[in-house]
Amino acid sequence: MHQMLLGGMGPVNTPITFGGKLFVGMYALYCGLIVIVAAALFSHRLYIASFTDST
Template identity: 85%
Template sequence: MKRLLNYEKRNQPLIPPHQFLIRLAHSGAISLILIAISLLIGMAGYHRFEKLSWIDAFLNASMLLGGMGPVDTPITNGGKLFAGLYALYCGLTVIVVTGVILAPVVHRILHKFHMESEK
């Protein structure tokens, strides 16, 4: 299990395909947790600052997290500040989640190319 969490070094062989799939599943689970936490932060903020119902807060937070933009325009100054900061946070979250998902694949490709160049 420890080997799945640590990437193999230059002089180590590639992990077997089934272990690689487990590594991908771990990356996917980490990504889902990050998305869920981000969604909860957005829902709590919209519920608190804009007094939206939980379902409307979910809609606004998920639309921002998905890159579409908010459905309800913020009215209060606190809501506007939250929406702006949350939008910036969502943009960074998308980049981080993409990196977490792609990291095992990119590492495996680069590791394989490095192994082939040593032969």
């Protein structure tokens, strides 16, 4: 489900209850945060490698 939320397609079935809406919203924020953190760690690794590989 998180692939669809990150891809902008949205959930397949719209949640009806408040708990369902809360879960989908928090899950989308969590998945987005994971993508941002992974991208930051990857770019940081490339940044550090650019200093250690120069000879």
